[in-house]
Amino acid sequence: GHVFQGRFFSSTVETEGYLFSCIRYIHNNPVKAYMVSSILDYPFSSAEEYMRTMDDSEKKTKGCISGEVFSLLKQRFRNKREFLDFHDLFDNQEFIDIKEEKEEYDFLRVKQQLEIYTNENNIKSFKLLNSIPYMRNRAVEFCKNETGLPELKIENFLMILAKGA
Template identity: 45%
Template structure:
């Protein structure tokens, strides 16, 4: 099957995801995460790329990177090849370490940039690895909070300072709920669907000033509107929207 051509961002900014093959935990150990960071740092000196956000989880990693598309591909190929060599030697194995090529998603506007950055920083919180994103050692959240640059480009700090007046405001921004789906591993995307479905139900509960949240699902007129909104917001089929409605209703009922 021919490789699909990668879409080019008008802004030159991309949300990048790399995944371990077969969901393998390729960054399970602390020294593996640190070594991956060191590889990235070394190649930042060679290639003209700017890192605006990152988070290294156990079986995948997220980045926001600004670069020319051709340079981005060379940069990612270099860091993934070197890490794969290290990982295979360390674990006495052969073969692929990463699942296919890296995934890229174009970031075309400022609003999407910041919501994507927040999503990336909240990955370890959603995985219940930490309670606050700034406590996770292997993401860019701490670099933004302290101003001590590791992988982040200085332009990232400049954008941050233009957007937020204090670290408190930046922290508060990370507590705000959002409706939007970001590329991720399949299990995480399904979790995003469920979180947004619950958030939408709560929004409609307040909008219609209902006595109980369950009435969003029990009252036919409101339920039909809820399903339609799910379909439109998440860009899913009506069948999938109905399934999400049922899942969310069961969750609310059992809470």
Template identity: 30%
Template sequence: MPRKAREKSESGIYHVILRGINKQIIFADDEDRIKFIETLKECKEKSGYKIYAFCLMGNHIHLLIQEGKEDLGVVFKRIGASYVYWYNWKYKRCGHLFQDRYRSEVVESEIYFLTVVRYIHQNPIKAGLVKDILDYRWCSYNEFIVSKEFVDIDYTLDIINQDRKKAIEGFKAFHREVNNDTCLEIEDNRRLTDHEAIEKVKKTCNIINGQELQQFAPEIRNRYLKELREQGLSTRQLERLTGISRMIILKA
């Protein structure tokens, strides 16, 4: 069946999720996250888009983005080509890293815009990675509170209050509110969070990141895969975190 056409946003603003192919992890360490943020900055200059909020998770990325000179399809091909080339070189792998089709929803009201900003920033808390958003380096919350780098914070803060000091205080208060925000998300029924799982992989296999397991001799690799499954990691989760194919994991 043909794919359903994407809904077009009259404001040009979208909440977008980029996901690793087969739910594979796309950030194994901080160097990967820094490289992706640098790629966002570089492509922003070329494509003219605006980033209003972002959050880098283990195997997916949330972006609140407004189209500029280029269509989002072109934008994400540009971002993907740059980051994936570097990622494949670093981990001595080849092939795709991101799913071909990103997920998106239109954002056309100021109320929903603010809801999405909060939702994106609270992802690490809901995933159990941190208790305070300020402690998570890989989302845009700190750009509003500490120092602006490349996120366009003015639009968000102006919605809250034209006085910048009051706007920042309102922004922090809005994020502290108890809420049941539901926005575009990925369904996932993991028994362990990716953060918990990757720590088990690193500790069990004595490696720095999950990708290294691909380089082990087959008999050693398979022994570790079997042990990790016994520790509660699912086949799909191991596939995401290590990049090893589902068939190899099932045979281990």
């Protein structure tokens, strides 16, 4: 959201999973805002420092990454490619504070999962998928398992995608 929009909100980072979700969210913000095309292109991002630490066998770099977080990074990612790929994954953590952004985010998550489903099942279009009840139901169940979203919301998104195909 905007810097001075509403009251300041903070949330405690208590688990490794949430920490990594926060890292991904922060690094992806400039990409989602169409300011840059890669997390590494934003000049004020810590992503470059994270990438440098992937080369260090022990923390030699000076910067914002604490020794504890550095250790977690080394345990979680074997190399730079894994770290970069991690940023391309959708995340179920909710950091979104504007309803319209959440709706768009959910739509993109469902679309991504439906693309995976249609590719794996050799289905040529969302329109075709939506027209075959058995396949539609299986696709909705697949998306529900992957995203945790309600079936009705997924079905509505699929109808929108089918109309656009």
